Amino acid sequence: MGDIDIRFYLSILLRRSPYFLAIVATVSALGIAIAYNLPPVYRASAKIMVETPQIPADLARSTVSTSSAEQMQVMEQQIMTREYLLALAEQLNVYGAKKSELSSSDIVDNMRSRTLFNEAEASRDGKGAMLFDVSFDAREPALAAKVVNELVSFILSKNQRLRTDSAGETMQFFDQEVARLGAELTGLESKILKFKNENKNALPDGLDFRRSQQSSQQERLLLLEREESGLRNRRNNLVQMYESNGQMITTGPVTIEQQMLQDLNRSLSEQLAIFSESSPNIVTLRSRIAALQGKSKQAEAGAVGIKKTGPTELDLQLSDIDERLRFIAQEKTYIKKNLVDLNQSISATPGNETQLNALERTRANIQGQYNNAIARQAEASTGEQIEIRSKGGRFTVVEPAIAPQKPVSPNRRRIVGASLAAGIGLGMGLIVLLELLNKSIRRPVELAQLLQVQPLATVPYIWVDGEKRTRNKRLAFMFVATASVIPAFLLGIHHYYMPIGTFFEKFVVALDSSRMM
Known part of the structure; x- marks a missing residue:
């Protein structure tokens, strides 16, 4: 019972064969009619090669860094825009009289479905160039080739324009950057110059010189104070000596008493620098000087003195001393003022140094950016010339599109074969469906399954x-x-x-x- 009843199934197929043959014939006839009535579709193709730069990169480099695949993607996106496809269909009259029956959206969608961009199978040669296929499908071979050549022309011109525009924009950017950094550098240098002029006496580069000036001025002030002290002591001594002797020592011949008086006065001056007025030595010297002065006055009383009309020697010496003291006072005032200015400039130097260093650092940074921008500007200029002269990675047409001789679709044999297979499948499906819907008993085994017993004999339908x-x-x-x-x-x-x-x-x-x- 488990064996397949081939004769039964063959009898079913034979009994249902009219339905099967009718469906197969109908579907096959419809497929054949469609296959031979579908209009032929021709595909024209052109090959575009992306050449490697003609100038080695270690000598000069283009500023357009977009890869070949990215460039082709950009071209494809621009071609697939609504405006370009509508303009292309209008320019080449792709749809002819059917244009009035189609909406703009239908035309755009159809043009996109018929335009193909593919990387060629042998896309890389020994030099590393890349190949791309641009294809278009049309019912007329000449129209397909015409559209492809128009697309290729657009790609070549647009790619060249994009590369030159990109190089030009790069050049323009670095021109603006150089101008901006140059203006900043000039302004900062003017600011530094103004700061130095305003603080020329308190700049860090003159700090050592000002400190040496301060030290020398302080030493000079100390010397002047010592000299002033000595001159004042000398003046006081001269005045005391004159008050003690009543006269100054002359330069003419002197008597013994006068010589002794000069010696005693000198000794008195020396002793006064050591001892006080109450010292016995001082008292003794003053008494001896007084005695000698008395004798000298008595000796001179009988002589006829001639009264002098000019200044005395004491007046002359005191005048010289006073003049020197006035000069010392003026010089001390000048030195003190100078020291005040030096102290202020030295105190202000650290702050000025901080500000100047900040300005210098900013200038150094901007100078580095400016130098870098100048170098990049030179590279951008070279890259722009490379693109203008088409020495970079340009697109060239390897194989222009020609009118194809054979259509790429429809595949009539495949359509006929598919329709025949579909007819057979539908026919067999109908037979299976009819048999599933038929619940009548047609075999002894079906009767045994229904009765759940094995009949002694079965009588076929008469x-x-x-x-x-x-x-x-x-x-x-x-x-x-x-x-x-x-x-x-x-x-x-x-x-x-x-x-x-x-x-x-x-x-x-x-x-x-x-x-x-």
């Missing part, structure tokens, strides 16, 4: 007279009715919807709408 003819007539009627549905459907479309020729054409176009309008 046809009575006229029953088989009635069944055949019914089957023939069903076949004719089924076969009449398709013509009736087509006639209804022709009379109530649109002419059958137009409908069939639209149906074919709808089948091909994914590729062509």
Whole structure:
């Protein structure tokens, strides 16, 4: 029982063969009609090569760093824009009289589906160049080639313009950067110069000199104070000596008493620097000086003195001393003022040094940026010249598009084969469906399964007279009715919807709408 009843299934297939053959014939005929009525589609292609730069990168480098694949992607995106596709379809009259029947969105979608960009299989040669295919599908070979050549021309011109524009923008950027940094550098240098002029006496580079000046001025002030002290002591001594002797020592011949008086006065001056007035030595010296002065006055009393009309020697010496003291006082005032200025400048130097260092650091940073911008500007200028002269990674046409000789679609054999396979599948599906819906008992095994017992014998169905003819007539009627549905459907479309020729054409176009309008 587990064996497959081949004879039973063959009998079913034979009994249902009219349905099977009708479906296979109908679907196959429809597939053949579609295959041979679909319009041919021609594909024209052109190859574009992205050349490597003609100048070695270690000598001069282009400022356009976009890779070949990225450049082609940019070109593809620009070509696929709505504005360009509509303009291209209008320029080349791609749709002809059908243009009025199509909306702008339909044209754009159809143009995008028919335009192909692919990297070629042998995309890299020995020099590292890349190849790209640009293709377009059309029902007319000449139109396909014309559209592809127009696309290639657009790609070449647009790529060159994009590269030169990019290099020009890079050059313009560095020109502006150099100008900006130059202006900042000039302004900062002016600010530094103004700061130095305003603080020229308190700059860090003159700090050592000002400190040496301060030290020398302080030493000079100390010497002047010592000299002033000595001059004041001398003046006091001269005045005391004059008050003690009543006269100054002359330069002419002197008597013994005068010589002794001079010696005693000198000794008195020396002793006064050591002892006080109450010292016995001082008292003794003053008494001896007084005695000698008395004798000297008595000796001179009888002589006829001639009264002098000019200044005395004491006046002259005191005048010299006073003049020197006035000069010392003026010089001390000048030195003290100078020391005050030096102290202020030395105190202000650390703060000025901090500000000046900050300005110098800023200038050094800007100077470094400026030098870098100058170097980049030179590179940008070289890169711009490379792109202007087309010495960079340019696009060139390796194979221009020509009108194709053979269509790429439709594949009529494949369509016919697919329709035949579909007909067979539908026919077999119908047979299976009919058998699943048929619940009648046709084999002894089915009767045994239904009764759950093994019958002793089975009697096959016995046809009575006229029953088989009635069944055949019914089957023939069903076949004719089924076969009449398709013509009736087509006639209804022709009379109530649109002419059958137009409908069939639209149906074919709808089948091909994914590729062509």
